[in-house]
Amino acid sequence: MTGARRTTGRRTVRKRTAIAATATNPTREPADGSGAEGTVGPAVEPLRRLPSGWRIIAGKEFADHLQSVRLYVLLIVLGAAALIPLYFASERIRSLAQAASGAQAVFLALFTLGPTDIPFLRVDQFVAIAAPLLGLGFAFDAVNGERHEGTLPRLLSQPIHRDDVINGKFAAGLAAITTVLVSVVAFIAAFGLLRLGIVPAGSEVVRLLGWLVLTILYVALWLAFGTLLSVVIRRAATSALIGFGVWLFVAVPIFGQLIVSLVGTFVAPATGSTQDVLAAAGTQQFLLRLLPSTLYREASLVLLNPSVTAVSTPVSIGQIEQYQQQIPTLFSLDQSLLLVWPHVVALAALTAACFAVAYVQFMRQEIRA
Amino acid sequence: MTTSGSTSRPPAPIITRGLTKRYGDLVAVDSLDLEIRPGEIFGLLGQNGAGKTTTILMLLGLAEKTSGKARVVGFDPARKPLEVKRRVGYLPDSVGFYGAMTGRENLRYTARLNGIPAAEADARIEAVLDQVDMSGRADSKTEEYSRGMLQRLGIADALVKDPEVLILDEPTAAIDPIGVVEILDLLRSLVDERGMTILLSSHLLSQVQSVCDRVGIFAAGKLIGVGTVPELAARFGEPFVRIELVLDGLTGAGDIERARGVLAGVAGVDDVAAPEGPRDPWTLQAMPDAATAVRVAALAAAAREGLPLTSIRELVPSLDDIYRRALRDRGLPGGRAAA
Numbered sequence: 130m131t132g133a134r135r136t137t138g139r140r141t142v143r144k145r146t147a148i149a150a151t152a153t154n155p156t157r158e159p160a161d162g163s164g165a166e167g168t169v170g171p172a173v174e175p176l177r178r179l180p181s182g183w184r185i186i187a188g189k190e191f192a193d194h195l196q197s198v199r200l201y202v203l204l205i206v207l208g209a210a211a212l213i214p215l216y217f218a219s220e221r222i223r224s225l226a227q228a229a230s231g232a233q234a235v236f237l238a239l240f241t242l243g244p245t246d247i248p249f250l251r252v253d254q255f256v257a258i259a260a261p262l263l264g265l266g267f268a269f270d271a272v273n274g275e276r277h278e279g280t281l282p283r284l285l286s287q288p289i290h291r292d293d294v295i296n297g298k299f300a301a302g303l304a305a306i307t308t309v310l311v312s313v314v315a316f317i318a319a320f321g322l323l324r325l326g327i328v329p330a331g332s333e334v335v336r337l338l339g340w341l342v343l344t345i346l347y348v349a350l351w352l353a354f355g356t357l358l359s360v361v362i363r364r365a366a367t368s369a370l371i372g373f374g375v376w377l378f379v380a381v382p383i384f385g386q387l388i389v390s391l392v393g394t395f396v397a398p399a400t401g402s403t404q405d406v407l408a409a410a411g412t413q414q415f416l417l418r419l420l421p422s423t424l425y426r427e428a429s430l431v432l433l434n435p436s437v438t439a440v441s442t443p444v445s446i447g448q449i450e451q452y453q454q455q456i457p458t459l460f461s462l463d464q465s466l467l468l469v470w471p472h473v474v475a476l477a478a479l480t481a482a483c484f485a486v487a488y489v490q491f492m493r494q495e496i497r498a
Numbered sequence: 499m500t501t502s503g504s505t506s507r508p509p510a511p512i513i514t515r516g517l518t519k520r521y522g523d524l525v526a527v528d529s530l531d532l533e534i535r536p537g538e539i540f541g542l543l544g545q546n547g548a549g550k551t552t553t554i555l556m557l558l559g560l561a562e563k564t565s566g567k568a569r570v571v572g573f574d575p576a577r578k579p580l581e582v583k584r585r586v587g588y589l590p591d592s593v594g595f596y597g598a599m600t601g602r603e604n605l606r607y608t609a610r611l612n613g614i615p616a617a618e619a620d621a622r623i624e625a626v627l628d629q630v631d632m633s634g635r636a637d638s639k640t641e642e643y644s645r646g647m648l649q650r651l652g653i654a655d656a657l658v659k660d661p662e663v664l665i666l667d668e669p670t671a672a673i674d675p676i677g678v679v680e681i682l683d684l685l686r687s688l689v690d691e692r693g694m695t696i697l698l699s700s701h702l703l704s705q706v707q708s709v710c711d712r713v714g715i716f717a718a719g720k721l722i723g724v725g726t727v728p729e730l731a732a733r734f735g736e737p738f739v740r741i742e743l744v745l746d747g748l749t750g751a752g753d754i755e756r757a758r759g760v761l762a763g764v765a766g767v768d769d770v771a772a773p774e775g776p777r778d779p780w781t782l783q784a785m786p787d788a789a790t791a792v793r794v795a796a797l798a799a800a801a802r803e804g805l806p807l808t809s810i811r812e813l814v815p816s817l818d819d820i821y822r823r824a825l826r827d828r829g830l831p832g833g834r835a836a837a
Contacts, residue, residue, distance in 0.1 A: 179580065180613045189607055193598070279594025283655065286558055287611040288584035496560045497551065497591075 182289030186297025187304070194267055194305040203266050204309060210259035211313055214252045218242040219325055236329035237336060239321045241433045252317065253340075253429050254382075257422060260344060261380045263309060264351025265372040267302040270365035271295075271356050272491060277365060282496050295356065295491045299484060302352045307345055314341050332435075332462055339466070340432045346476050347425040351376075353483035360491045380422045389416045407446070421479055428472035435459040438468075508536045509572065511663045511695045512557060517566035519552050519719075526552045528719040529566060534697055539689055541706050542699040543821065544716030550699035551591055553716075554667055557697075558588055571662055584612060587656030591667040593648060597641030601632060601651050604640055605658050612659045619658070626654040629684060645672040653681065657688075664688065666698040670705050682709040703817040715821055717830050723820075731815040732786065734824040738768060739789045741782040743796065743810040749776050760803045766792040779809075 194200055221242050222235065240252040272295065275281040285291060314337065321327045329337070354375070358368035378384045393413040398405075417423040431437050438460050460468070512534040519527040527549040534540045542550050555561035557570050559579030568574065573581045595604045602623060609619035627633045630650040640648065649672060656664055669685070670678045686709055688694045700706045707713075707727055715723040715730065723730050745757055754772055761770045761780065766788035771781040784792040789812055800807035 177613050179584065180610070182611060185607075185610050189610075193596075196598070278597065279590070279592050280596060282555075282560065282590035283588070283593055283595075283608075283652070284611075285560055286583055286586075286588035286590070287608060287659075288580045288613075289611055290580070496555055 179288050182287075182293030183297035183300065186284075186289070186293055187300040190298050190301030191304050194301060195308075199266050200305070200309070203263050204313075206262060207256070207259050207309065207313055208316075210255035211252050211317055214255050215239065215317060215320060218252060219320075222325060222327070236318075236321055236327045236333045237433050237435075239317060239325075239327070240337075240340070241430070253433055254426070256313075256344060257347075257426050257429065258380055258382070260310070260348045261351040261376050261422075263306050264302070264348040264353075265355040265369075265376060267305050268298075268352045268355025269359055269369045269372050271298045271302070271359040273359045273363055273365050273368060276363070285496060291492055292488065295360070295488055299352065299356055302356070303345075303349055306348045306352060310341060310344055310348065335462055336432055336435070336465070339462075340429055343425065343428055343432060343469070343473065343476075346473065346480065347421065350421055350476055350480040350483065353480045353487065357483050357487035357490070360487045360494070379420050382422075385420055385422060386417070389413060389420070392416055403446070421476060424472045424475055428469035428476075431460075431465050431469045435461075435465065438464075510534055511536055511571050512540075512697060513567075513569045514553075514557075515567040517553070517556060517568050518564045519549070519556060519561065520564045525719050527556070530719075530721055532714065532721065532724075534695060535712075536695050537689060537693050538711040539685060539696045539698065539709055541710035541713040542697060542716055543703050543706070543713050543817065544699075544701065546701055548701075548716045549719040550701075550716055551667055554588075554665055554697070554699060557665065558583060558586065584659065585662045587659060587661035587664045589649075589652045589656045589664075589666040589669055591671070593652035593655070595640035595643075595648060595651060595655075597639060599640065600638060601636040601640055601643070601654075602627070604651070605636075605655055608655050608658050614659070622658055622660070623654075626657040629657065630654045631680070646674060646677050649673055650677075650681070653684070662695065664694055664696045666696065668700055669698055670700060670702060678705055682706070685709055703821055707817040713817065715824050717825055717828065720828075722824050722828055722830075727814070727817060727820070730817075730820050730824070734820045734827060735815045737785075738783045739786050740813040741784060741789065741793060741796070741810065742779045742813050743782065743800075744779045744808045745800075746806045746808040748806055756803075757805055760799055760805060761796060764792060764795045764799050766795065781813075 218239050218241075222238055242251060270277075272281070275284065275294075281294075284294060318329070318337070321329075355368075355372055358372050359365070362368040362371065378388055390413065393409060393416055396412055396416075398409065436459055438458060510533045512532065514530050514532045517527060517530040517532070518525070530553060532553075542553065544550055552561060556563045557568060557575055559575035559582055563576060568576070570582045571585045575582045595601070596607075599607070605623045605626070606616075606619060609616075609623065614622065623636075624633070627636045630653050632647065632650050632654060635643070635647060640651065643651065649669065653666070653669065656666070664685075666685075669681060673681060685696055685698070689696060698706060698710070710727070712724065712726055713730065714721050715734075723734060725733070743761075748754060748757055757780075758770055758772055761767060761782060764782075766784050767782050768785070769783040771783075773780055782792060782796065793810055793812065797807065797810060799805075
């Protein structure tokens with residue numbers, strides 16, 4: 130009550146001075162905006178240079194990622210995805226190594242070997258399944274989370290460009306997934322070196338780094354997809370659920386193949402002659418290649434295993450004959466890279482497309498709902 | 499940080515000419531002409547959905563205008579949003595903070611985005627936290643804050659960059675009555691002590707009435723009246739003023755009739771309304787230009803006739819009344835609501 134009275138009292142005083150000011154200066158400038166420019170700007174004391182906004186946003190977001198519960202959950206998921214097959218791989222390497230000393234790419238076998246009876250139980254396969262969660266996990270609420278918390282208008286009212294927000298967040302996500310993937314791969318490599326005493330050859334190290342870059346690219350695609358969801362979908366829970374659904378059918382092989390064979394059977398039924406069966410197989414392969422997970426899996430296999438010299442299964446009689454006559458051989462690194470180049474380009478293009486759509490949508494959106 | 503002192507007419511920090519925003523067929527802001535003078539608190543008042551927030555977002559370059567011109571601290575917010583945003587502090591409607599960070603950390607982030615060096619930023623943050631009386635809670639996570647505390651922190655956040663102009667969207671919403679008084683006092687001191695210019699929007703008209711130097715009444719995207727509260731009262735209010743007086747302990751029917759006769763006899767009084775209860779005040783009606791003379795004459799008459807007069811004052815018209823009348827004059831909805 131007393132506060133209110135004080136305020137009112139002060140107002141009266143001010144009002145009087147305002148009236149006095151108007152009285153001494155009755156011809157107030159109509160002040161069309163154009164005249165004001167130049168008079169106000171330079172009169173202000175020189176302001177310090179503004180920092181680049183996306184870097185500050187990326188720095189804050191990266192620190193958030195590193196402190197988040199999410200990071201530890203994802204580390205555990207990815208760690209388990211790597212550790213379980215790693216156990217089987219090391220078992221088999223022990224038994225194989227004694228028989229075949231001097232075999233090629235033993236170190237990389239850590240990533241590509243699994244128990245003979247369960248083909249999926251391999252590090253590369255498990256990472257292919259679990260890594261997308263990393264990308265989705267760091268991005269699914271990037272923008273709609275800010276909206277929900279009411280921080281977006283406040284953030285955008287700072288002297289930054291609007292795209293600094295989405296660029297900074299994407300950069301932070303990229304940094305976070307790189308950190309996680311590098312540590313997981315370093316952990317597996319260290320395990321191989323220390324526990325099994327396998328020393329990688331120079332080319333193996335390069336292949337491993339190549340695979341790491343490929344994996345980061347693949348996760349970046351999911352990061353871009355998650356960012357897109359967070360821009361387009363208003364509720365973080367909904368975008369998480371949609372992301373999870375897409376992950377299930379794209380990244381998890383059983384579900385993905387289910388869909389592909391369903392669509393494939395519809396488009397090109399595998400009935401009748403050998404020709405038909407082969408044509409159906411060709412269709413299936415094409416459909417599978419539409420999935421980024423297939424692209425990643427194929428490229429990852431070629432990079433990690435020098436003895437893989439083809440990514441396509443033969444889909445004509447001629448190809449089958451050719452395939453059977455092939456002499457088993459090992460690819461050099463550059464040959465392997467040549468083989469996966471289209472895959473890498475396709476993954477990069479998909480990532481860029483996802484991010485571009487997210488970017489454009491974000492730039493167009495209203496600040497408030 | 500005041501604007502140029504060399505000229506006798508400092509330019510208006512916020513000017514709009516024909517500023518318009520359309521969403522399809524809906525006109526959210528309809529050719530708005532606004533001029534906010536340096537060192538004043540200007541209240542943009544109107545119902546929810548009147549276009550206040552849209553206007554503010556256009557002033558900050560956060561929403562694209564459809565047509566018209568705007569100049570904020572000398573810059574076109576659509577072309578030079580960064581120059582505007584580094585000089586203008588903004589408190590959004592229902593402001594939010596990063597819950598996992600403390601209040602202080604949130605403000606540090608804002609300081610970094612404004613390019614304020616760390617050491618300088620810490621001192622500034624301490625100062626603004628003290629101004630909004632949040633120093634004690636600045637090191638708890640903001641997810642533990644109440645709505646009112648978030649609002650205070652929001653004001654501190656807008657002050658971190660040491661702005662020339664402060665734009666506050668519903669600064670008193672969700673704050674308890676005592677908190678409202680404190681915040682309005684703070685705004686007044688920012689203007690008085692630091693020469694800041696403040697634009698605030700509110701739908702709680704009577705709440706911010708006391709702090710605004712001038713107000714603009716906003717309805718359906720149009721500014722239907724600008725001026726001080728008395729000016730608007732003269733334009734949209736009743737054509738007369740009311741003077742309220744208390745005759746303490748006057749209960750007998752005869753006494754009341756005598757008092758009515760005395761008051762009605764005062765020169766300039768057009769009408770006398772006797773109180774309904776023994777503790778209620780009397781109300782006199784008079785023409786605005788006679789208001790002061792009527793007060794003096796009523797006082798003299800009461801003393802002469804021995805009426806137990808204990809207080810007499812001119813009623814300040816409520817902005818709510820003015821607003822409703824302004825809407826009704828324009829034939830806009832809301833004019834008759836809740837009298």
